[in-house]
Amino acid sequence: IAGITQAPTSQILAAGRRMTLRCTQDMRHNAMYWYRQDLGLGLRLIHYSNTAGTTGKGEVPDGYSVSRANTDDFPLTLASAVPSQTSVYFCASSGSEGNEQFFGPGTRLTVL
């Protein structure tokens, strides 16, 4: 692995289903982030983690949860998907808060 990986690349999901988006980094970065990107809008922060074992809410956290059990992994869970969660989801990491962020390739999620 080099950098950040995300899985799956894309997914079509029925409304009401539970879904976990995976994110793994191998750069030993302390901080990790989940964003969603929608057409015509800037990237919006969903949740973040400044270090393993801690998480925080971003601008649009409702309907999403995260965990940070170790440095490398930062999964994002949609407990019960709704169509408004159709978006492209990017995971990012940085050496510490305040540093430049490196992005994964993204997950394109469609909720029907």
Next chain:
Amino acid sequence: GQNIDQPTEMTATEGAIVQINCTYQTSGFNGLFWYQQHAGEAPTFLSYNVLDGLEEKGRFSSFLSRSKGYSYLLLKELQMKDSASYLCAVMDSNYQLIWGAGTKLIIKP
């Protein structure tokens, strides 16, 4: 509220120079970032400014005026591969990035 403004779309000619502006109003300021994003891909880091002035990096330069809440990204000797969206982002007092909607740059031969 917090706000980042940048033009939605710009068009320029191959070999020319283009300036993409960004104005911001945020709660606190811990630096301004520019990212490039090609269609269907992830954003990639271009530049970081925390002090007033111009930062030059090859064909790309970025300028910051904190008193005016203003930055620009200058791209010289434009190439077709520079066709992309350019994202302006400000790090606020909580060290979270506030993002503009991005400027789609179209390069014509």
